[in-house]
Structure formats: structure tokens, C-alpha cells
Amino acid sequence: MILILKGGVTDEQVDHVIERVEAMGLKAHLSRGTFRTIIGIIGDESKIVVESVRSIPGVAQVVPVLPPYKLASREAHPESSVIDVSGVKIGGGNIGMIAGPCSVEEEDRMHRIAEQVAKAGANIFRGGAYKPRTSPYAFQGLGEAGLKRLRDVGDAHGMPVVTEVTDPRLVELVSEYADMLQVGARNMQNFALLNEVGASQRPVLLKRGMSATVTDLLMCAEYILSKGNPNVVLCERGVKGFDPATRNLFDVAAVPLVQQLSHLPIIVDPSHATGKPELIPACAMAGLAAGADGVHIEVHDCPEVAKSDGPQALLPEQYAELASQLKSLAALLGKTLSPLPEKTA
Amino acid sequence: MILILKGGVTDEQVDHVIERVEAMGLKAHLSRGTFRTIIGIIGDESKIVVESVRSIPGVAQVVPVLPPYKLASREAHPESSVIDVSGVKIGGGNIGMIAGPCSVEEEDRMHRIAEQVAKAGANIFRGGAYKPRTSPYAFQGLGEAGLKRLRDVGDAHGMPVVTEVTDPRLVELVSEYADMLQVGARNMQNFALLNEVGASQRPVLLKRGMSATVTDLLMCAEYILSKGNPNVVLCERGVKGFDPATRNLFDVAAVPLVQQLSHLPIIVDPSHATGKPELIPACAMAGLAAGADGVHIEVHDCPEVAKSDGPQALLPEQYAELASQLKSLAALLGKTLSPLPEKTA
């Protein structure tokens, strides 16, 4: 960590800063420049409360030298992690293909969609039983009945399932039914929830918040990892942007950036990122070409009757066409769409 | 609600749209323009699932005519609400002055700060017992011991207290100690938490999320109101911006905008909005001049040892000077800083 002192700093202030640094068990290395004095802090930076240091009189700026996350960093874990979701691998050249409707819907529709996406190449089935809706008057999901249906449909088609958990009190229940727990964008910094999914052993799909930097995202992964759950898959799903032409702004550069900073896999969700079916295939291809470890797509066979988020769903036949293109692209990049888990008799 | 149809829409598609609208118990009013056909929907718009309508083939755009919130809207409740926090009024010309340290700290420090801010004009004391920290390794608050201390200090100085609740499982406990429950920016769309504070009867201080539009904020207030708790005070605390010179971007225009759209009081938090003590007084004045119903300021008597957010705290003497200016400005605007509640013997 480097402290840049203010222009007219006094000797007393400099001494006080050094005292404070040494009181934390660290060494201060003073360097007087022509216009500014800087102090390099030598020792274990994690002992420092950055905010307190910034408040020491005479300090103008604090420049961290190390990232604030450790377990999530590639420095700590140079090899890329491969996460196993009940037999389906994500990361290290294995492409996760998560697909399904936004909400868990009627049973026969669920079976139809699952069958079609599995045939097209999807390897994890999704559907929301607890929906975080911006309106209190909107459909809030089927709850436990939805979990059960999702599980049954997944089993029938040999697919692991992922579903969102929105409440720390529900983590245990959801874990009984789902192979993977999704933490949604609006809950990325719901630390009570992160602590609970961290205590679970289910793999977690952690979606980037709408105003989260990549560092913020990795800090939330750190929460989960630090609680003992190493199975985190990150998801870029669009950040808040200024152009109303798309629902969010798909930050595709976050994919290679995360992969340089962290060993955790990262997938893309062009459904939420764009909110427009006509842009989803192009953005899915872009994500994979940028190096993503998977693609999350909402699929519905009749978007006009979907209980939520119909307008951003692909039709099953559109998904099949896209999946076929993604397969070719993965091959070009030396990667493979992960196969469905082998059936254990 | 108005549906704008696509350029080359067929008669069959137009008929199908009308059928779907009528199936929802509404009337469709067709209007063929030179270049586009539009359909006005007549009836109770709240019956419509906007997203489904947008997915009907041939529909290019859906334009809502009414705001999606009802209980929070000024149409529903033309008079400005005045919220009573254990005897301190916020709204309708009564200015709430919330002040105190970021976290609950040592007992004597708490008493010292409370005494100084109360003397300066603060009428609600704040302090965090459960801190939502971006790092799992940072100080997470004192928990229930912090709640108890906050309560005791508030009582000793005759001030109601507000503190943040971050977990739906803690709403009951926090309500036993606090006069007002704060929902933080990162939890604005934590709907499980909103439902719990909505079921409580404690006034709620709802902070705007970093990427929340004013409509998003009012929808979250609607969650709380719809659960039966009418005592919501909104708080503008800065949104995500692109200039690293300030921590967030203080959206002062949100104050008059909220007041036009809603009857709920709105206060400003220039501490979090700017993250820089040297900008806080100017932004506090700006907020009040824009019509805010209160000002939330972090105050600490030794920021360099603060357990959290030291760099954005004012010193007690800086707070006193600011409070005096705010008092003069309030008088100019025909408003008053709410007095401390009278002691009941």
C-alpha cells in the first residue's frame, strides 16, 4: 500500500502517519519527491483498515498494491478451477450450457422445454421458484412446489438443475432440490445470503450486480469461498447503462478480465444483458468468443404467456440453432460443450 | 397502456393482439397511422403483465401510461406524508437530522458524539451494529451488543435511534432496540428483507440502490407499504457514476422528482454520496435547498480510528457548523429542524 501525502504536509504530520503505520505492525518507507512525499507500507497489507489510514491527517490518497480478495485471486490459485455441477463440468475448456424458462411453469411445458434444450445441447436446466420481482404485485414464483417440479423435470431428462435463492432462510430448502444455487444480481451484495450459500456445499452461480465492478464481484465470491464453499461460477449479465435501447449493457470485456484476475469460471447471460431476443444469439457468440466458460439462456416455447420475462426468452428452435453455432465456435476455440452426466443405474 | 405495433404487421397479428388484450378483460382501441398501427388499452392497467404483452408477435413497443406503484404515488395520496420516529417528525416542513458514527463504537465515544450532535441540532442518532462490508475480512459490527449500546446512548441523550438491518431473520431483534430500521443501498431490492420490514411497524429508512432509478426506489417503497407499513422515509445517497473523484454521484434532482411522484418524505445522505468530508457540507446544503426533508450525516470524533468509513465522517465541530447553516437555510425555506422528542417523565 502506498500513501501519498498532501501538498503542504508538516513534519509532525509525517511523523504521525509513520507512527500509525508502525502501530499496525508494519514498516513505513518514506520517499520525499519534488512536489509530494509518499510513504510505502511494507508488510502484510491485509492488516490495514484502508479507510482508517485514509483519515490520518495529511494523507491525500491511498493506493492499494494488492487486490482485496485472496482466495478468489489467480495469484493464490494459478490454475483455472473446474466446477462440477452434479456431473457437468464448467471451466477449463468445459462449456456449461444453462437453459430453461425464467420461472418454473406448468409441468408439461417444463418437460417440453427441457426435452428440447437437452436435445440441443443444454446441460443444466434452469427455472425460478422464488422470483425477485420489482413489483410486489407481480408473480412471485411457485415456491417449494416449483422446486419440486424443477427437480422432477431435471431428473426426467437427465439434467442437473439450477434455481435462484433469494432469502438466507431458504438456502437449506433450496439445496435439497437444486444442484446449483443461483445468487441473483440484486442480491450479489446480500452478505447474509452469501454467508449461507458459503456454508452450503452446493455449487453457486453468482451473478454480477448491475453496478458492481469486477473487483466488487470477486469480493462477493471471496465471501462464499471464505466460508468454505470453493464451488463458485461467476456470471456476467449486463451492467447498468445509459442507452435505453437495451435492458442492460453487456460487459463482455469482464470475461477475459475476470479470467486474468481469478481462477473461477465465468459464464455469460445474454438474456438478461440485452433483454431483447433478437440480440441474444450475437451476444452469446460474443461471450463464448471472448472466452466464457458457459452460456446462460432463457428459453420459453410461448413467451407471450410466460409468467415472467417472456420478452427476453428464445424459442426452443432458436435456442437449438444458437446452440449448434456455439458448438462449432467452441470446437474452433478448442473447447467442448460439457455432455450430460452419465446415468447411474 | 399503449402498444405500438411493428412496421409490417399483418391483419392476423393485429387481431391476435386484440384477442389477447380482451382475454385479460380489457378493451383495445385500434388506431392506424400512416406508418404504424397503435393499440390503446382501456381498463385497469394493473391486470396486465407488461412482459407478456411485449412478447405478443407483432408488438414493437409497450408504453405504460400509469406508474407501476400505487400506494407510494402522489396521485393516490396527494398530501405529503409526515413520518413520526418516536416523536421526531420527518416531512411536511419538518427536517430530520440524522447523525452519528458509521458503526457503533466504544461506549464513551458514543456518548461523546451523541452529546455533541444533539447539541448541534441532530434529532435522530445513528450507528451500525450489523455492517454490510464489501470484504469478508472487514469489521462486521458488534451485533446485538451494538444494538443495546446504541439504544442506551440514544436514551441517555433523548434521541430516537436508527440502525441498519441486513438480514430478514434480524428484523424482529433490531426492532426491539431501534426506533427506525434502515434498509441499505445494497439491500434496496432484497425483497425478502423488504417484506419483513413491511410487516414490522417501525418506520423504515429506505436507501436508494446505486443503480436504482427513481421508479425502482418507489417500487421498493411500494413493497413495504403493500405489506402494511406506511412509515417509509426515502434516502438519496448517491448513485454509481463514472468519475472516480467522488465515491458516488449525488443525484440531487431525485429529491424534487420523488416529491412530485410520491407523498413519501425523502432525505439526503451526502456522506455516502460523496465519500469526501470536504464536499459533505456543500452537498448537505444543496440537498436541503432542493427540498429534502432531512439530512443524514456520519460524524466521528477521530476518523482515523473509526471502525468503518472514517474518511467520509465529519468531526463534531464541523457538524455543528454545518447544522447551524442548515438551520438558517431551513428557516429561509419556511421549514424547521424537528426538535428532540419531549421527555416523558
Place this chain on the structure above:
Amino acid sequence: MILILKGGVTDEQVDHVIERVEAMGLKAHLSRGTFRTIIGIIGDESKIVVESVRSIPGVAQVVPVLPPYKLASREAHPESSVIDVSGVKIGGGNIGMIAGPCSVEEEDRMHRIAEQVAKAGANIFRGGAYKPRTSPYAFQGLGEAGLKRLRDVGDAHGMPVVTEVTDPRLVELVSEYADMLQVGARNMQNFALLNEVGASQRPVLLKRGMSATVTDLLMCAEYILSKGNPNVVLCERGVKGFDPATRNLFDVAAVPLVQQLSHLPIIVDPSHATGKPELIPACAMAGLAAGADGVHIEVHDCPEVAKSDGPQALLPEQYAELASQLKSLAALLGKTLSPLPEKTA
């Protein structure tokens, strides 16, 4: 265009709105809903000054039905345009590969870079002679000497050249030397400059401004088209974002969005979009996979001595590796990197 009237609008106000609409030579189609009255305007919308209409008393909201650009729209010109830059085609399956240093530099370095990028597959050579620098003290480019050198180097290696023009007074001069005129992001809405490049017959590379919506970008293209120059290539080069980890936020979804709204080709510039060489290849691949008609990359053989923007340049060998991957990807997508123009003896 649709006018949504305010809640308590009077009959007199409604009549006045209709009068005003009819005074513009248009028809008003009234529709009274349960909660709001709307007026559809029938006729040639381009006659309307949107802003004036929004100021008519009683009008709450104006909803345009048609895009504000015409010549740039795909409705007006369903087939994708192919722009010819002195023999190199961009659009319609032909990939433009623009490469070269940020600024025109020393002669031998220019020759070396041009030779290497041409060999790798680049088909247009770039270099700035007039540099828009954020500091008045930074290197401002070589001016006309730079133009001449760029032309000579391009000719020696059989490549058309593109360079930025920043001043309407220089359009004629730059057109004498360059095959394509670049309008930079900071000048996207420099309408005096747009008018001049519109009056030229040189193809124009129009870069998206940092806070420009896709509609804003297409309106600027409309300026150029409306002056008689149909040869416009658009460029997505990153918009302003909140995460300091990248220089800008690469909006890859703008590529398919522009292609749906407009017939003009659009290329991507991952160098400026990310500002980080280690992210450029992934974002270049993402752009092409999303459907871009070309890729603009800065290349320098010794970034640490570059006169500008060294940190975002690829080395020639890095460019060669990327170009080879782009070529494979183009083939997968059924497209081809445009060949260099044939030499005319």
C-alpha cells in the same frame, strides 16, 4: 407520434393540443382511456418539432413511433451497405482489418509496422497526423508531414490509409492524402465537422461518442448521409463506464443492434474500448462473433516509446496471432477478410 396527456387535463387543453397538431398539417386521433387520454398523430411525423409538442399545456409525454433518422435506417435501405475504401470492401461479409500505430511515427518504424500488419492480414493502414489529446501539453501529431508519410507508407505496402480529421478546416487537406476520414469519438457530435466530411466523397469512419446512444450515433451518420456522402462505416469503441478496470466499456451488443436498425457497416475498436492489450484479442474475437464488419486495432513495435497511447497497442507478433484467429472465425461465420486491393500497374 403519440401524445399522452396529463391526468387532469381539461377539454380546452385537449382541443388546444388538437388545434396545434392540425396546424402542422397533421391529423389527431383522440382516444380516451380509463385513466388517461392519448392522441395519435397521423401523417408525416418529420414535420413535427418534438420539443415544441412536448411543451403544449396538458401534454405529459411524447412517444415517437419512428426513428429520427431516415437515410441511415434499414427501413429505408433494407440491404446491407458495402463500403469501398479504395478497393477494400467493408460490410456484407467483407471484413475490414484496420491496423497501425496510434500516431504517425518515424518513417522506418511506419514501414516496419505496415509490412508486418499487411502480412498478417490487415487491409487498411492507420496512423494519426492530427491527434485530439486531452492535454494541451501532449504531442499533437505531425500535421501535414504526418499525412504525407502515412500516404507514402500505405502506397509502399499497397494499403489504403485512414487518419483522423479533427477540424473542419482540414477536411480538404486530409482528403488529399487519406482514403478514409476518421471522425473520432470526441468529435462525433461536432456538427461543423460532420457537415464537411459529408460534403467530401471520401468514406468516413465515424466513431461512437463515449456517452452516445446508438440512436445518437445513427443521427450523426444521418448528418453525413444527408450532405450527400453515403460512405459511412460506424465504429463501436467503448462507452463511458463505472469500472476503472477498463478504459471504457466495450458495448458489443451495439453491433447487432446497429445492424438491425441500419444498413451501414459497423466495426469494433477493442484497443480504445479496453485500453489494455491483454483484453484486446478476446474483445476483437467477441466483436467479430457478434457480427462486426471489421476490427480496428492499434499496433506498435515498441509501445514504451510510442508518441501516444502505447499501453493499448498490440505488438506486431501479437497482432499476427490475433489476425490468424480472426480469419478462422470469419470463415466459420461465412465471411472473409477483405484482400488488399489489386495493384493497378
Place this chain on the structure above:
Amino acid sequence: MILILKGGVTDEQVDHVIERVEAMGLKAHLSRGTFRTIIGIIGDESKIVVESVRSIPGVAQVVPVLPPYKLASREAHPESSVIDVSGVKIGGGNIGMIAGPCSVEEEDRMHRIAEQVAKAGANIFRGGAYKPRTSPYAFQGLGEAGLKRLRDVGDAHGMPVVTEVTDPRLVELVSEYADMLQVGARNMQNFALLNEVGASQRPVLLKRGMSATVTDLLMCAEYILSKGNPNVVLCERGVKGFDPATRNLFDVAAVPLVQQLSHLPIIVDPSHATGKPELIPACAMAGLAAGADGVHIEVHDCPEVAKSDGPQALLPEQYAELASQLKSLAALLGKTLSPLPEKTA
């Protein structure tokens, strides 16, 4: 300037960095920490090309210690500048009140508006003769005839006038008619134009670009100052935001921030910042309360026939009411609205 080197940097790389720094005539001060090596650069930082330094192999990050602007900085000029616009002072406690229609309009309307705003307290009259319009089909201003009319109306009512100049070729002509030259937000980084207004001796009203940081704004002021024109007034007029409820996001914190970093006056323009007349008074008050040196407001007596930007104009009577409140607020803050210049017989 501080260079933070990469994690696994070699001794050869460290030596090479030091050589490069010394080759620029500066001293390098090496400091090896536990996890990273840092190099402090001692000497005149302005000799350094930041970008080149960042490209030296082994350098991870470059941290500037001084702001990149000099003439505009408060360090260079501790006393606040007071700019004289033909007798009307802006800065140092003198409040500039700029008011008038968006575009120069019909002669009698111009006289009526000028008379009313002057009576209310406005001290500089505004009106656009050259309009930067987003559509090539929109009204582009009256040109020189508009300049002449603005001048005549200003003279008739004893007010200096300000008008926008959009083209470097027009600076001389506009300077003949106007007392102050406005550089609009879209042209903030039009360096050709900045150079020309820098060579003029007319005071310049420099508006902040929609995606410009405060540093970017001050760098553009530096362009003008460095060309010899010290008379620059800055203007905060809203930056690009994500909430469509307002036209832009009024960044009121930029006012005190600029005043800490720079000696130049800064005014606010709530008309463009909000785009909504009902929010303008609150934001004007907020700006003044935050310390702004002036307020720029668009005023029109019949917005529905305005040639541009009608919806964001106040009516003259609304302006008079606001001006009266601003006058009281200025008095509370110990400031005064500058009087009109005395007539010279």
C-alpha cells in the same frame, strides 16, 4: 509519479525501468515491499509521457501524484478568479445570472423576454444563433442575423450577451457580436475550437461534456488558458445518467469539487441538467447552495412555439419567482447577484 511494478518483475526489468526514467532527466527512487516493488519518480513530472511509462515492461500501474492541469489549478492560483463579462462579475461572491431563450427567436419576443429577465435579476442575456442539433433536419439557428439581433436586444436592455460558437471558423465573427463565447457540452473536447477561443480575448463559458470527469473539464479549461485567455467560466450542466426520468444527471457535487481543485468560477445550468421545468427551480437553488458562482436558465414566454428546447424553459414569471428566491439564498450565503453594468453615456 509512482510506478507500481508487476508481481514477478525481474531485476533486469527493474533496471530497465530506472534507465528509462533517468533518460527523461528524472530520478528514480526504488522501494522494495513485501509483495511489490515501487518506484517513485522525483523531478518535474510534466516531462513524462504517462502512456509511454505505462508500456515499459514490468510496470503494472502508474499513479500520478500531481493533477495534469497547471494553470487551472488552485495550487497555481490560490485566490478565486473573478471573471468580468463586459462589466458583470462572476466569481468571488458575485453571482452571474444568465437567462434567455435557447435559440435567438423573433425580435419582439427577444425584447419581451430580455426585459422580463433583466427586471427579475438576470445580468447576462443568452440565445443561440448557431445551434448544435442532434438532427440534421432540425432548426440550425439564424446565424449572423441571430448574432446581430442578440447584440441589439442585449444593448437595448443594458445586458452583456453570451452565445454558443460551434465552429473554429466562426470564433472571430461571433466575438464581434458577443461579450462571452459559449463552448457547448458536445464540443468540450473539440480541441480545434478550444484553441481558437483560447486565442480570443472574450470570456468563455465552458460547459462540461456529458461523459467528462471533473479532471477532463479542467484539462479543457487548461487548453484555453494555455493559449493566453484567462477568462474561463465553467458550467455543470448534467452528465449522462441511467435514469430516463431526467434528461441528464445533475452532478451538484462537481461545484465544490471544482472549487477545491481550481480557482475558476463554476456556474450551474439546471435547464439542460434536468430537461424538466418542474425540477429546474429546486436544482437552481441546490446549485447556489452548493456554492455555484452563477445560474444559467433558459426562459421562453411560449415554450410550445420555441424553435428549440421548449420543454426545458421556464416562463418569465417562473423565472422571476426563482430569481427572487436565489437572491435571498445568495444573501444568506454572503453573496450578491451581480448588478447590470452601469451605462456609459
